[in-house]
Amino acid sequence: MEIRFEQRQNLKEKPNMNELGFGKYYTDHMFMVDWIEGKGFVDPRIIPYGPIEFDPASLVLHYAQETFEGMKAYKTEDGRILLFRPDMNAKRFQTSNERLCMPTVPVEDFIQAVHELVKKEASWIPTNPGTSLYIRPFMFAYQPKLGVHAASHYKFMVILSPVGSYYKEGLKPVSIYVEDQLVRAVKGGTGFAKCGGNYASSILAQMKAEEMGYSQVLWLDGVEHKYVEEVGTMNAMFVIDGKIVTAPLEGSVLPGVTRDSMIQVLKSKGYTVEERKLSIDELIEAAKNGKLTEAFGTGTAAVISPIGKLAYKDEIFFDNNKIGEISQMLYDTLTGIQTGKIEDTFGWTYEVK
Numbered sequence: 001m002e003i004r005f006e007q008r009q010n011l012k013e014k015p016n017m018n019e020l021g022f023g024k025y026y027t028d029h030m031f032m033v034d035w036i037e038g039k040g041f042v043d044p045r046i047i048p049y050g051p052i053e054f055d056p057a058s059l060v061l062h063y064a065q066e067t068f069e070g071m072k073a074y075k076t077e078d079g080r081i082l083l084f085r086p087d088m089n090a091k092r093f094q095t096s097n098e099r100l101c102m103p104t105v106p107v108e109d110f111i112q113a114v115h116e117l118v119k120k121e122a123s124w125i126p127t128n129p130g131t132s133l134y135i136r137p138f139m140f141a142y143q144p145k146l147g148v149h150a151a152s153h154y155k156f157m158v159i160l161s162p163v164g165s166y167y168k169e170g171l172k173p174v175s176i177y178v179e180d181q182l183v184r185a186v187k188g189g190t191g192f193a194k195c196g197g198n199y200a201s202s203i204l205a206q207m208k209a210e211e212m213g214y215s216q217v218l219w220l221d222g223v224e225h226k227y228v229e230e231v232g233t234m235n236a237m238f239v240i241d242g243k244i245v246t247a248p249l250e251g252s253v254l255p256g257v258t259r260d261s262m263i264q265v266l267k268s269k270g271y272t273v274e275e276r277k278l279s280i281d282e283l284i285e286a287a288k289n290g291k292l293t294e295a296f297g298t299g300t301a302a303v304i305s306p307i308g309k310l311a312y313k314d315e316i317f318f319d320n321n322k323i324g325e326i327s328q329m330l331y332d333t334l335t336g337i338q339t340g341k342i343e344d345t346f347g348w349t350y351e352v353k
């Protein structure tokens with residue numbers, strides 16, 4: 001793919017790299033390519049970052065034909081730029097797009113778009129501990145038409161945002177409310193796809209949790225409201241009796257790159273990982289018997305989010321309010337590999353040269 005470059009006239013002023021937050025600032029340029037039925041991908045370009053115009057009848061605004069990815073670029077101490085398993089994101093983007101009846105981007109084109117944009121914006125990659133350049137590839141339907149059907153016109157874009165730690169307080173245990181009414185996804189739906197619609201329908205539960213003083217929800221399965229699936233927008237893991245238990249990928253759970261990486265790190269260190277159904281009753285029982293020693297969420301944005309408190313139907317059944325040993329080890333190992341501080345024996349890092 002030949003990417004055209006249109007340089008911005010006046011480069012933006014860089015933000016204070018000590019107060020980045022998450023998703024507050026965007027870099028000077030963005031990647032964009034159109035997909036038009038009968039023509040395929042047209043005019044891949046890196047252009048000045050800014051508002052884009054499209055018709056009010058664009059399909060995405062009405063029927064939410066939209067998918068996205070989330071990944072990060074890191075600068076190592078010796079100045080190299082590293083991506084983490086970009087092929088996994090590229091492949092998942094294809095899976096999501098297939099589910100939403102959208103065109104798939106070839107893996108090498110997806111990686112090339114990210115690579116070239118990150119390289120152009122290298123001066124935006126923050127270097128303070130815990131910071132990185134967040135990468136947001138996404139695609140949406142912009143054909144103006146109100147009939148419900150797959151669109152004929154799409155844009156695939158990539159934008160970049162320098163980010164600090166996901167949580168203002170850094171790696172800190174969060175309190176979680178088990179949501180037993182609202183559901184995130186069901187098998188047969190779009191739970192395994194990274195699409196905006198999943199997020200739109202999750203906000204109500206998040207707000208409910210926040211009103212009650214919790215920071216996120218633990219989702220139960222959509223059929224029986226019995227098995228634990230994900231925590232907020234992260235995969236969930238539990239250490240029970242020394243073994244790590246996480247929900248299996250059976251259609252309603254998003255196949256996280258961090259989840260997969262954690263499983264491999266854990267297995268390489270001799271831990272037993274069980275990808276299996278875990279009922280809320282078993283979880284509460286394990287907590288009461290003292291067998292539940294750690295719980296945490298995993299995802300690109302936060303890497304690890306230790307769960308310090310868990311509540312179900314007004315009862316707090318897990319309350320240790322600390323960062324567990326395994327959580328800390330996983331955080332250190334993964335961020336170590338991602339930032340080039342620890343040797344990458346898995347072959348996960350990809351250098352942007």
Ligand SMILES: *Cc1c(COP(=O)(O)O)cnc(C)c1O
Nearest residue numbers: 233234235254256257258299300
């Ligand atoms: C993106 C996402 C995750 C985490 O995936 P990573 O690839 O690890 O970032 C988990 N659950 C949901 C619902 C997500 O959207």
